[in-house]
Amino acid sequence: xxxxxxxxxxxxxxxxxxxxxxxxxxxxxxxxxxxxxxxxxxxxxxxxxxxxxxxxxxxxxxxxxxxxxxxxxxxxxxxxxxxxxxxxxxxxxx
Amino acid sequence: xxxxxxxxxxxxxxxxxxxxxxxxxxxxxxxxxxxxxxxxxxxxxxxxxxxxxxxxxxxxxxxxxxxxxxxxxxxxxxxxxxxxxxxxxxxxxxxxxxxxxxxxxxxxxxxxxxxxxxxxxxxxxxxxxxxxxxxxxxxxxxxxxxxxxxxxxxxxxxxxxxxxxxxxxxxxxxxxxxxxxxxxxxxxxxxxxxxxxxxxxxxxxxxxxxxxxxxxxxxxxxxxxxxxxxxxxxxxxxxxxxxxxxxxxxxxxxxxxxxxxxxxxxxxxxxxxxxxxxxxxxxxxxxxxxxxxxxxxxxxxxxxxxxxxxxxxxxxxxxxxxxxxxxxxxxxxxxxx
Numbered sequence: 001x002x003x004x005x006x007x008x009x010x011x012x013x014x015x016x017x018x019x020x021x022x023x024x025x026x027x028x029x030x031x032x033x034x035x036x037x038x039x040x041x042x043x044x045x046x047x048x049x050x051x052x053x054x055x056x057x058x059x060x061x062x063x064x065x066x067x068x069x070x071x072x073x074x075x076x077x078x079x080x081x082x083x084x085x086x087x088x089x090x091x092x093x094x
Numbered sequence: 095x096x097x098x099x100x101x102x103x104x105x106x107x108x109x110x111x112x113x114x115x116x117x118x119x120x121x122x123x124x125x126x127x128x129x130x131x132x133x134x135x136x137x138x139x140x141x142x143x144x145x146x147x148x149x150x151x152x153x154x155x156x157x158x159x160x161x162x163x164x165x166x167x168x169x170x171x172x173x174x175x176x177x178x179x180x181x182x183x184x185x186x187x188x189x190x191x192x193x194x195x196x197x198x199x200x201x202x203x204x205x206x207x208x209x210x211x212x213x214x215x216x217x218x219x220x221x222x223x224x225x226x227x228x229x230x231x232x233x234x235x236x237x238x239x240x241x242x243x244x245x246x247x248x249x250x251x252x253x254x255x256x257x258x259x260x261x262x263x264x265x266x267x268x269x270x271x272x273x274x275x276x277x278x279x280x281x282x283x284x285x286x287x288x289x290x291x292x293x294x295x296x297x298x299x300x301x302x303x304x305x306x307x308x309x310x311x312x313x314x315x316x317x318x319x320x321x322x323x324x325x326x327x328x329x330x331x332x333x334x335x336x337x338x339x340x341x342x343x344x345x346x347x348x349x350x351x352x353x354x355x356x357x358x359x360x361x362x363x364x365x366x367x368x369x370x371x372x373x374x375x376x377x378x379x380x381x382x383x384x385x386x387x388x389x390x391x392x393x394x395x396x397x398x399x400x401x402x403x404x405x406x407x408x409x410x411x412x413x414x415x416x417x418x419x420x421x422x423x424x425x426x427x428x429x430x431x
Contacts, residue, residue, distance in 0.1 A: 007205070024271075046273075063141075
């Protein structure tokens, strides 16, 4: 018997109209049993209308060590936010 | 508590002396930057840089917490076939399934710190890993199932609510999920005790006897007073822990005493008294020699618990082998097609 079954990440859509959200992970041999395990583990109280399952190894993530390089450049572009602009008094609903 | 540091002083010391292999351990800059992040309320996520000690502490705590949930199923599992009504049996099954779920959420969270689940389970089966002392007490009568839900899950809630704001994201998120489910556990337990307390004199006596046996072990779940513990203050600094063991224990006592009074049950503590000035209950001394003895030799049920977990692992071998064989067969079929 092999050790360390595949790790699958579980995403739950709590109801239609909302996005899937990460819930946790399960170990399984294949996708089919991963869905069943995720159902048993993460949706015992009607938490889901849909499940997404993917192998954890297939996730491509940004490097937490590069947070600065990746995301700081947005900080000095405050003109991308509506609050950067002043509007004359009396202008409503803009 | 499930997450209380159950190591003896000797074990703590030897862990501290262990030279950790990573260079980051000595990287003062990383430590400083890390502490700054914590101080500012940042949540640490799985792949973030972290001091090796922070990782090791969390791994120990979360895996111990997971083991406690798993072993916690055993005293209750014993009562599934003996539950007094079908309703109680269904509720008990649902609760036990939740405990398994809690264990799995927590193993998942611990795995994000870089240890495999198989390794953690192996530590439990070998007796190397610890779990909450409370599950080494026997549950010989039905009232105990009520008391366990009321007191043990009640104590767990007091301990776990602050953990929802723990600095380590995956642990905190698992705790949010656990806490949501735990309040059902406490209420169903209290309902069992209420039914007994309002029943025949024999039933009420059964509830009282159960409270007598579980009261002190429940208080011990919070762990020894930690005012002098350096480990505890480090964990506070890292926001792994938010309140001292004593603060949480007091909170539990203050919440629970009135619940017992309403049922006409007596807390087995002659020194228990409302302290007007503190706005809290004063209570008697806890017998910590019993606590350390249970940690050391497993108390009345420790051997049984581990034996049951080993048997479960062994009995499940063919199920896992079948799952593996099925997948291999399917992929062979696909390749042939």
